[in-house]
Amino acid sequence: MTRRFAHVGLLVALAGLVIGATTLADLRVASAQGPLKVGVANSYTGVAIPYTVPEKEAMLLAVEEINAAGGLLGRQVKLIFRDDKLRPDLGLTNLQELIYQEKAEAILGPFSSGVSLAFADWAKQHRRMFIATIAATHRLTNEFWNPYVFRVNQHVFFTGRALARVAAKLPHKRYAVIGQDYEGGRVPWEAFLAVLQKERPDIEVVGQQFPKLGETDFTPYITATLAARPDAVFVTLFGTGFQQFVLQAKPYGFFERVQLIGPYSGRPDDHRGLGTQAPEGMLLNGYPWNADFPPFNSPAHRAFVDKIKKRTGNAPVWGSITGYIAVQALAAGVRKAGTTDNEPLIKALENLPFDTPLGRMQFRDFDHQLTIPAWIGWSKVDPKIGEMTLTKIQVIPAEQGLQTKEEILEIRAKAKK
Template sequence: MRITRRALLGTALAASAARAQAAPIKIGDINSYTGQAAFTVPYRNGLRLALAEINAAGGVLGRPLELLLRDDGGKPEDAVRHAGELTSSEGVVALTGTFASNIGLAVADFAKRNRVPFLAAEALSDALTWRQGNRYTFRVRSSTYMQAAMLAEQAARLPARRWAVVAPNYEFGLSATESFRRLLSAARPDVEWVAEQFPALGRLEAGPVVNALLAARPEAIFNATFGADLVRLVRQGNDAGLFEGRSVVSVMTGQPEFLDPLGDEAPPGWIVTGYPWEQIATPAHQAFVAAYRRLANDTPRAGSLSGYVTLHALAAALRKAGGTEPDRIVAALEDLVVETPLGPIRFRASDHQSTLGMYVGRLAVRGGRGVMVDAAYADGARYLPPDDEVRRLRPQD
């Protein structure tokens, strides 16, 4: 039997095509895995769960997904360096992740300059999708504006007129404060802002901050601190009686990452945004919780949900795009509808913000730990400005 050169070439080409088809689609995730471990370790577990589900179902476009994780160390310059290495040396087709808003904005700028799809998981700054928004950047989590709008809706119903603010002095804290002030003042023109405290992120000096707030005699407080800063504020505030007889509305304090460390010191009555995972009884969410517990041997956090939704959303975009070309992925993400454990969400074409919501409720102490009570899901679509307003907020690509 004679084998021709043409037959050999055909066989080689077929084998090469088969290998290319089976080659993994690489995704690069950049996050503060050491500096913000309370959120990012559960986030990584959520990514791992989504990755296992996607690949067990045959991958995407007949190819498995592969995740390449990088730790930005809390430094924007390191995040950008990793983004360059992942795209130029590792051949990733998209970037995901980022926790801090300043890092998210740095990676978004890289994505714009290098035409790389970037699905920001957590960085909440409004600038990411509005003032500095770009064609290649999308966001999964509820933005600072969305959460401020959820809390302002509740705050407007309170009798309090004299308000104070405490928030970290960086993009997230400043953006959340600006949005909350504007929205509450629009709903309640009688509100007076009597004090503001903007400590450096991670370095809140609780004594002076609490004393300054007490001296201003506010009737209510808006809080955007989290992590170790939140623990310091709550402990000193409890000792000094800062929260007695005062309403507090607080961004993200109902997330297990930030609520659990407070234990029985959690301040009852605070109005918060959060994720009361144990109270969400829908079949889709219960299935997510069961799968997450099997994989991580732990209960889910807000970060877990964020990582899980991020990778499933990107996989859905790749399927819709039918390939890995950057502009096709971007086009697929615009108006993409994705099923999540909290229900369907949509990535708006106007600003690339997803409609994923948050739960809003009050804090209480049950069994020696802080919990959310009277929690209700706030659909993110209700707390976003219309497209005509977005066009004024966002540069045209």
């Protein structure tokens, strides 16, 4: 009898020790002084590179500017970068290393939608927030959302719906899709198709091809898609994957035979590698950085473009501008909260307007989605800048593109069942 109690006592003591140790560890994190470390849990491999390598430079630029002006809370900011190779498991390892070993007080990233859903779950369990940069699945801020999740990029329901509204007015009836076989390749198509079919019940899906993430030879998928004789093809390939796809599809007369529609590829991250070889007439969501209307011709954005050009020798990509905004968002929140402690920081960031090169934005309080607009247009090569840009651009403000609070609460209630 006494022995058993002794055991129970020992267990309680051990549990106490463990809990005590973790609390102590947390306290040590909270009181850490010296540089304010920000972990960037991101992907720097393969298809992600055209986005994330320029993004890294833009983040470094933003941090240099903050440090030159005295830092945050009187401390210098330091970025620590990790590569998850687009793998959720490695992403989680990096995240924990950044927080527990490197003592990062804030997390930016990830790039991948697949990784972001893993982060959301972890963040909720461990009560640590992160500001997702490029990860675009709408499920991150809808049904998988919790208060520790923030996101800068437009999500794919937003861009998908915007594209679907334009596509609904086009004569095309037969649709096909080509995209990587993972969250970021499949979800945009589902979002696009749902809206399109609601407005146009006559739409028919004649082909769905989802090669594995990292596939470089799209030839059989291209020929199989053309074989189904679609009028329009929705392409969710991105980064170097999109560039390879275009080079391989061109000789098959792909761009003369079908209308390409894409949620990502109007961004220089996707098309700059193609230079003036980029096909014209694609209907895309994008970042027309050199457009001569607001916010692109504003002094703030022009200055941003010049600084990036000076630093990298190249004009910005979507990764650059969103990475820069992510750092600005974090800085605005920390300044208002007066601390990096996550709970007050989250409260401070909600509905807090802050200035970015693309105008004033804020994170909505019920889904922590940034109110960044989207720009939809038709691709056209501009020899002056040696790459394609968009024409006949429609601006879709966030309040039109994003779902309302009621819609999102309904989605979450449904997902719970």
